[in-house]
Each structure stands twice: as C-alpha cells, then as structure tokens.
Amino acid sequence: MSKTRVVITGLGATTPIGGDVASTWEALLAGKSGAKLLTADWVEELPVKIAAPAAVEPTEVIERVKARRLDRNAQFALVAAREAWADSGLADVELDKTRLGVAIATGIGGLLTTLNNYDLLQKGPRRVSPLAIPMLMPNSAAANVGLELGALAGVQTPVSACASSNEAISLAADQIRLGRADIVVAGGAEGSIAGLPLAAFGQMMALSKRNDDPERASRPWDVDRDGFLLGEGAGVLVLETYEHAVARGAKIYAEFAGAGITADGHDIVQPDPTGSGAERAMLQALREGDLATGDIVHINAHATSTPVGDVAEAIAIRKALGKAADQAVATAPKSMIGHLLGAAGAVESIATVLALHHRVVPPTINLDKVDDGVDLDIATEQRKLADGDIAALNNSFGFGGHNVALAFKSI
C-alpha cells in the first residue's frame, strides 16, 4: 500500500528565546540562551532557582477574557496554533472542517490551575473556580485550539511525558494516512515553571543546580553537565496531505517521512543505558519513511543535559546509523531553550524542519568538552547542509521509557 504523502505547511512557536517562529529560529542560529535566575518569592527555598521562562508572556498576546479562561499551558498552545494557522494560509481557504483535526500534547497539563485552585480550596469550596476542570484537564489545550479553528475531525492529546509532542505529530500523520483527516494541527505545550515541579524534578536530581550561571546550565553532551533546565512554551505544526497542499498552492517547508515509537521496558525514569529502545525508534522511523541511514544528514537530539540520558542517546544514534552517523550533524536545542517537556518534541521538530528548509543546523552551546562516551559530529556553530534530497531525525524520549523518533525530508 502506498503511503499518503504528508507535508508541513505551517509553523508556530512561543519559546524561552522568542515569541514566534522567526525570533526563535534567529535566536537558535545565534546560539542565544533563554535561561534565567528566577526571582519570585517562592523560589527562595528551592535548591534549583533557574529555568527558561517564555520570552513573551502569553497574556500579552491573547485577549484578556480568553486568557483568563485558559491555563498557561493552553495559552501557549493557542499562541503557537494561531501563528501556525496564519502561516499555513489555510485561514483564507474554504475548508471542510470535518476533515480538519488537532493533536496537541502536553506532559503535565494544567498544573498551575491545579495548584492555584488547591490554594483557593483552603479558603473554602465556594472559592474554587468553575473553570478549574476545563482549564486543568490535559486535553484542554487541544480542545481550545480545536474550538478556535472549528476542527471537527478528531481532537486528541497524547501523553508520554517528554515524548508527548513527537507522539502528537506522529498521531497527526497517522490520522491523515488512515484517511480520517486531510489536515491536522499538531504539537505540544507546557507551562509548568512553578515551585512544585522545580522541587520535584530537583528531588529526582534531574535538574541542573548551576544557579550562579544560568546560561551555562544546560550543556548537553558536555563532561560537566549536571541535569536539565526547565523551559516552557509551545510548538505547533500544520500537517497536510501533499495533494491538498499542492492543489491550493501552499508553501511547503518539508515532508513528514515517518515515525518510530518504542518503549525501553527498562525503568520508570532511567533511560536504558544501552540505548536499545531509542535505536529501534530511529530505525523504525527510517523504515516507515523509506529512508536509508545514509539519507540522514542531521539529527535534532533529545539531549537534555542529564548525565545518563545524553550518552545513552549518543550510543543509540551510533548503533542506528552506524558509519552514516559520521555524515549526520547532531545538535541539541535544549542547550538554549531548556527542556520544554511535552512541548519539546514539537518545538524541536520545527527546528528540524527549518534546518532542512534553510539547509543550516543551529549550534549546540556550552559544549566545552565532549563526554568520552559520545561519538557524534556535533554542531558547535552553524553548519550548512548539502543541496539535493536530504533527511533528518528528531528524537524525543520521556519518563516511562517512551521513545519517539520522527523523520523529515526536504522537498
């Protein structure tokens, strides 16, 4: 059975280094960090006082009444979805909305709403907001984007921790290839910079404690890495059948080639140190995309700056691509934007798609000395990609042992 061709026709993002795709991409190419020392009162007692907050507050760009009915996570999703939709040009096209779907993931969902309403409950049940449930439910961001766009095909929310939004993009392509939709608006959002997650991730020893030098805290693959930097924001892509995109004369950034979804079956939080699950995910994505290892010229790595994970992924990439890994330029955007959890895969898929589109790979910053266990060609400054047909991988892995690799190719 020949697969329906799926292409990317719209991009939207709001990240710690830019309020939209253009500013985020420019900052990625410039190697700019979004890390900051947090100054709120609740930070004082925390061992980890650094994070990568959104560059633009979502409440500055969403209408006031709309914003107060949305959790921060859904606010980010809406900002990114509006940009992606406008970018796609679909707003000006007459559409059968029963063929339009949404797949917006999250890792944690409406956490800030949950926390705020728990505080309100202490003052009495009457003080709890009647909007609490529709704001805190994990599918809230997807549902609100669906409502705004009038999407009447499936509106879905895959949840697999930090692999969530890669899973959403895979799901979107599946929906299109199964004939359930012609267009799916897909991505992920996360707005969880607060005391509880910073304390909880801190207790897991998952976060960098480099409070005295925030911009140097996220350092994937570097020997001195000591954990990830918590980020926030959203990324949204418009996936569309190639046929539909060409018929309307759409601008096409790249083609979605294939996805690989596997489980480590190893531990609830520790990655399998052999990288076997990640390796199988990458190989599956190549197979589904009819790609050879030699077609891959770029890898947007998950590389969060944790001691075990970064090496396990490097081993997995080496195993999956073999000798072809020598020709694949790897990069780790988390060195700049931090870890956006359930939005990470989507924002980094946008970076991957733009790398293919503009044929340039953004640098990994803070990589002073590469860990001995890492045998990859890592970009530490901008790197040009070859002309002709090229392809790239974007990896996302999540607590729970979830591995989702996506393959994209130039068009």
Added chain:
Amino acid sequence: MASTEEIRSDLAEIVNEIAGIPVEDVQLDKSFTDDLDVDSLSMVEVVVAAEEKFTVKIPDDEVKNLKTVGDAVAFIERAQNG
C-alpha cells in the same frame, strides 16, 4: 445602603472583568445569557464575585432565577436590606 444604580454599576464591573462585556451594556433589562452572552460557568464566577463584593449569599437554587441584570440587582438589594 447602596442605591440600585450603584449596585448595577458595581455588578457591571464584575461582568466586565469576568466576561469582557462593556460596562455600559450591562443594563437592568439585559438577559445574562441571551443579551450579554454570559455562559453558565462565567455566571457562577459572577455570582461568587458578587457575593464577595456585596457581602450577601446567593444560594445555588436562586441563580436560575437571576435571568436579567435587574433580577440580580433586585436580589442583592433585598439580601442587603434583609
């Protein structure tokens, strides 16, 4: 005691804050749902905010009877005087 107009005006501020309706549109003859487009969840928020603002209790059973701004203002006046 607050006058009818003072209560209407304060209530209009609440409705504006919660639902974004211009304060000048929140007049006594207007229906919350049909004219002002205040949905059921926002209505609960309006009621809770009004209880706090006017120091009154508005029982859940009573809310369905508050169809217009005038109904709400009259209820608040009665509750304050009672």
